[in-house]
Amino acid sequence: MATRKIGPALAAGCTVILKPASETPLTAYAMARLGAEAGVPPGVVNVLTTTQPGPVTSAMLADPRVRKLSFTGSTGVGRTLLAEAAKTVVSCSMELGGNAPFVVFDDADLSAALDGAMVAKMRNGGEACTAANRFYVQSGIHDAFVQGLTERMAALKLGKGYDPETQCGPMITTKAVQKIDRLVTEAKERGARATTGGAPMEGHGYYYPPTVLENVPTDASLAHEEIFGPVAAIYRFETEEEAIRLANDTEYGLAAYVYSQDIMRAMRVGRGIETGMVGINRGLMSDPAAPFGGAKQSGLGREGGVTGILEFMEPKYFAVEF
Known part of the structure; x- marks a missing residue:
């Protein structure tokens, strides 16, 4: 940086x-x-x-x-x-800060969307301002996306940052882990279900396991605070208008991701989301030649x-x- x-x-x-x-x-x-x-x-x-x-x-x-x-x-x-x-x-x-929405429409290439989700969510272990935090998935592809992301997140190897086999390292501080745990615990108490992870690791104060949550209430703190960790919260949506409304339901406006094989729709949704940057069918948008920055807070x-x-x-x- x-x-x-x-x-x-x-x-x-x-x-x-x-x-x-x-x-x-x-x-x-x-x-x-x-x-x-x-x-x-x-x-x-x-x-x-x-x-x-x-x-x-x-x-x-x-x-x-x-x-x-x-x-x-x-x-x-x-x-x-x-x-x-x-x-x-x-x-x-x-x-x-950021609280990036990751919007997946029914017509998206599921494999490509999962590839992009892993990059957008797990780069730097989720400790990135551009990290995808809120995954809005249309009903027709929702269950398959949850299953695929759960399998990929559960398969990640946790370990020390200097180990070449490590795929998810430690968080920056114990305080960061405590914040992640607070957000996840509150979401679970309000009805969210962890399909993998969802609790701190005993005896490993700097680590938090890759976590997928489904059925997360839209008014949970997890939906509005920056997670800054390896937690993917998944929400179901029905219409394009609903996706835009949910994506904009945050004070942040740094990055957003949209997956659809209908490029005109992806562009239309991207224009409707109040962010400084939009990645369409890709999970990494940063480029030295491009303007990097956000809107709102x-x-x-x-x-x-x-x-x-x-x-x-x-x-x-x-x-x-x-």
Whole structure:
């Protein structure tokens, strides 16, 4: 993620202070070292780590030399940063939370939809802002989709991140596992059924097994909070209009996925869903040349391509008379 900020910032002529998440500082240092080896002058790309991000960020935003804040993280933290940046009118780009719907119509290629679902759901173990969380499946294909996804999720091999045979690694913290368990437990108490997984692993505090839930109530917390883990919640729908309404029933609007062999319908549904990005018949949409970003509470601005560079620039207009 840091490259998507540092690259366009340097291309626009900016120097950079990178403050990585306190849980993941080492990659940032490795990137800074690679930058130095590639010829980035001293002081152009700087890494600042801290266990007290609030005071450090406030101090940086209060400095008049800071002209831009680009943040990737939760919507809650993004709101706090926007309020802090407003004090000095610092331009902000925000890549915030997501709660991506994955819509499967009856005429979809079932095998392709399951392939895409596994990519969209399980990349990074579900710890991705673009992860598919809410699977809306039309009635005619619903049962087959549930069975297929259950089989694939149950077959994943859990293990340590550095083991080449691992297909689903640990979550980032015990707190993350506790959040996932809270959302799943509440959904089950309200009538959802786990077809695989559905409970923490005894003695493995950082792991949560790949989980599929069906019959999830649309008003369960699981339907409205970002899961950020290997949990697929499946809902049944009947009509195109219902699918769009359910997909939009969230404060987030980052990514959405639509599967149908009727491309015109897929495009129509994609236009109706309030998101910044839509993947049609594919479970991976990110591309360095494409604008990455969301709508509603999922953020402000875009990363990637020409649009991403413009985020670090100010337009200037000259009116000249000779």
